Amino acid sequence: MFEENANLEAASGLLARAHRADASLYASIAASSTPSLDGPLALISDAANLSKPWIASAALLSLFGGQRGRRAALYGIASITTASTIVNAVMKPLSRRRRPDRVAIGVIEERHVSMPSSTSFPSGHSASAFAFAAGVGHVMPAAGALLFLPAALVSYSRVHTGVHFPGDVAAGILSGIVFAKLTSAVLDRRLA
Numbered sequence: 001m002f003e004e005n006a007n008l009e010a011a012s013g014l015l016a017r018a019h020r021a022d023a024s025l026y027a028s029i030a031a032s033s034t035p036s037l038d039g040p041l042a043l044i045s046d047a048a049n050l051s052k053p054w055i056a057s058a059a060l061l062s063l064f065g066g067q068r069g070r071r072a073a074l075y076g077i078a079s080i081t082t083a084s085t086i087v088n089a090v091m092k093p094l095s096r097r098r099r100p101d102r103v104a105i106g107v108i109e110e111r112h113v114s115m116p117s118s119t120s121f122p123s124g125h126s127a128s129a130f131a132f133a134a135g136v137g138h139v140m141p142a143a144g145a146l147l148f149l150p151a152a153l154v155s156y157s158r159v160h161t162g163v164h165f166p167g168d169v170a171a172g173i174l175s176g177i178v179f180a181k182l183t184s185a186v187l188d189r190r191l192a
Contacts, residue, residue, distance in 0.1 A: 018167065019167075022165045022166055022167040023100075023165065025165075025166045026100055026105065026159065026165050026166060027105050027106075029159055029160060029166070030102065030105050030106055030107040030108070030162065031106065034160075035110070037160070038108060038110045038111045038160075039110065041111065041153075041156070041157040041160045041161060042110070042111055042112070042113050042157070042160075042161050044153055044154055044157045045113045045125070045154065045157035045158060045160075045161045045163070046113050046114075048125050048128075048129065048154040048157070049125075051080050051084070051128045051132070053129075053150060053154070054076065054077075054080055054128060054129065054132040055077070057073075057076070057132070057136075057147065058073035058076050058077050058132075059073070061073040061076070061136065061140075061143065065140070065143075068139060068140060069140070069143075071139050071191075072135075072136045072138075072139035072140040072143060072144075073136070074187070075135040075136060075138050075139050075180075075183070075184055075187055076131075076132040076133075076135040076136040077132070077135075078135060078183050078187060079131040079132060079134060079135030079176075079179060079180035079183045079184065080128045080131050080132050080135070081183075082131070082179045082180075082182065082183045083127040083128055083130075083131035083175060083176045083179040083180065083183075084124060084127065084128050084131075086175070086179060087122055087124050087127045087128075087172065087175055087176075087179075088118065088124050091121070091122055091175065092118050092119045092120075092121065092122070092124070093119065095119055095120075095121040095122070096119055097119050097120045097121035097165075097168070098119065098120060099115060099116070099119070099120045099163060099164075100120070100162060100163070100164070100165055102115075102162030102163070105162075107161070107162035111160055111161045111162060112161060112162060113161045113163060115162075115163055116163060120163075120164055120165060120168050121165075121167070121168045121171060122168050122169075122171035122172040122174075122175050123155065123158050123164045123168045123169045123171070123172030123173075124172065125154055125155065125158050125172065126151075126154070126155040126158060126164075126168075126169045126170075126172030126173045126176060127172040127173070127175045127176035127179070128176065129150070129151035129152075129154045129155060129176065130148070130151050130155070130172070130173045130176030130177050130180070131175075131176035131177070131179055131180040131183075132147065132151070132176075132180075133147035133148045133151045133176075133180075134176065134177045134180035134181065134184075135180040135183060135184060138180070138181075138184040151173075155169045155172065155173055156169070
């Protein structure tokens with residue numbers, strides 16, 4: 001019993017230190033002066049709502065990528081569906097992590113986008129972006145590699161605009177990649 005309590009205290013202390021580091025990095029980004037990036041990153045963040053860039057990319061792959069492009073689009077959209085469903089319906093409600101208080105921390109107002117009402121951990125935008133890129137990359141590695149750049153921009157924009165802590169984004173990225181790998185493995189078996 002004593003050993004179990006000690007392990008819980010150690011885990012709790014580790015989580016507290018991780019949260020402090022995460023909040024410190026968030027505050028550093030909030031304090032950075034980047035007026036030429038503020039507007040464009042807010043636009044990128046808003047544009048990624050409802051996976052719009054990934055759906056548009058899937059449409060382009062389907063129209064111009066031939067049979068392989070259609071397969072890559074299918075894997076990408078299926079990966080988003082899996083990642084988004086699990087992140088938003090399971091992981092976010094379980095975590096109950098509050099969104100950052102960007103006003104108290106001083107995130108520049110020009111960066112602000114609508115603050116979502118959902119919990120903060122993990123980032124759904126990051127999970128969807130990286131799930132799509134990884135799903136497409138499973139079929140078309142070069143296209144997937146190219147998609148990681150806009151996925152990274154969307155992910156960073158969520159911290160820059162003040163709606164996520166960096167740890168939320170990192171967990172979203174990891175979740176998106178993992179769920180894309182699992183989804184791709186299932187599709188490989190079913191479509192073989």
